[in-house]
């Protein structure tokens with residue numbers, strides 16, 4: 001690993017984000033594309049995707065809120081907030097695939113509305129797709145009805161695009177869900193809530209070197225790493241990060257693989 005681009009100006013923008021202002025605001029001018037439905041079988045709900053994506057599962061012995069997998073096996077899960085310029089998401093996925101890694105993408109509903117083709121892109125790469133709320137607001141402090149609508153709004157979009165509500169739910173703007181949000185996620189069909197134990201802080205745009213340090217400094221077997229689509233540092237960090245994980249013989253697998261005994 002040598003040097004990485006300095007992104008001081010981005011760091012300033014990141015400060016507001018770190019203060020809790022992270023929203024689904026990372027838009028682009030790219031026009032939305034229609035989802036691929038070439039091999040679709042028509043249904044009452046319209047054209048179905050080529051194959052229904054896997055749905056949520058209950059993992060015996062795991063708590064409702066999962067922050068990591070087994071510490072005894074050399075595997076980790078890279079999990080991404082799905083938002084922002086789809087070019088960064090595509091670049092992250094391409095780097096992961098080049099290294100034989102599988103990742104988990106928690107998509108924001110409004111992002112799926114703008115870029116419906118990303119749902120299939122994630123699944124086609126052998127990755128996992130999940131729910132990261134409809135608008136990425138501070139879900140823990142919302143009234144019950146509104147919080148539930150945030151979960152089901154994104155779930156409906158996932159179901160329409162992929163045939164399932166996705167394998168995981170991760171709450172927005174928080175590492176941990178309140179007991180109410182956990183209950184609402186379960187009511188919406190997700191037996192677990194996906195937290196994480198390693199925070200890359202990539203959304204603060206600290207430079208790719210810092211993103212790599214944040215991850216490699218705290219990761220160990222079983223870790224679930226929080227990362228984000230939509231940031232250049234994350235794209236730059238991926239190849240050296242994946243190289244370092246390989247050097248440590250930590251295999252990047254989907255969250256379901258991480259938790260499957």
Ligand SMILES: [Zn+2]
Pocket residue numbers: 081132136172173
């Ligand atoms: Zn997020």
